[in-house]
Amino acid sequence: GQIFYFGTKYSQAMNFAVTGQDGQKFFPEMGSYGIGVSRLVGAIIEAKHDEAGIIWPDAIAPFKAAILNLRQGDATTDALCEKIYTSFGNDALYDDREERAGAKFAEADLLGHPWQIIIGPRGAANGVVELKRRVTGERFELPVEEALAKVNA
Structure with missing residues (x-):
């Protein structure tokens, strides 16, 4: 899969803030993880095949x-x-x-x-x-x- 780190780019753009334990608002850091379809197909074939x-x-x-x-x-x-x-x-x-x-x-x-x-x-x-x-x-x-x-x- 792939991992992407976005930092606060999108939370700031959407004005999405949360309140921390100290009562202060902050913009959370964001990221994403994705499994590429082509990689998934390859992994399935690698796991599910025989000599034929x-x-x-x-x-x-x-x-x-x-x-x-x-x-x-x-x-x-x-x-x-x-x-x-x-x-x-x-x-x-x-x-x-x-x-x-x-x-x-x-x-x-x-x-x-x-x-x-x-x-x-x-x-x-x-x-x-x-x-x-x-x-x-x-x-x-x-x-x-x-x-x-x-x-x-």
């Missing part, structure tokens, strides 16, 4: 979840991904790139969103998604609504 990347705590994650479309262009998979993405509003990152699944998994781990919702054509056809918890690595195969409830709990 960042592990954002739920309360401060940029997004609750990363939605990984494993078969971009498959109508059923695309539709389910869009439905799930829309349900999150602005609180999910949708990876709809035409990229290998392994690359998507690695980059999702690197970015560190608390949850990964993994959607492939077989699961989409059955209304099931794979859910991965980034901090533990646990994976669950769940019906869509149950997975969303778990992420939003």
Whole structure:
């Protein structure tokens, strides 16, 4: 963080005086302490990471979840991904790139969103998604609504 000493500059400018123990009025000396946002982000990443990347705590994650479309262009998979993405509003990152699944998994781990919702054509056809918890690595195969409830709990 940063510490700034202002002396009596602002207490005098605001005509802010207090009475001391001796009954005399005086202008108090002032200062401030601030934590820079960029430093805070760096400190969090330093404390919350593993060999694969960042592990954002739920309360401060940029997004609750990363939605990984494993078969971009498959109508059923695309539709389910869009439905799930829309349900999150602005609180999910949708990876709809035409990229290998392994690359998507690695980059999702690197970015560190608390949850990964993994959607492939077989699961989409059955209304099931794979859910991965980034901090533990646990994976669950769940019906869509149950997975969303778990992420939003």
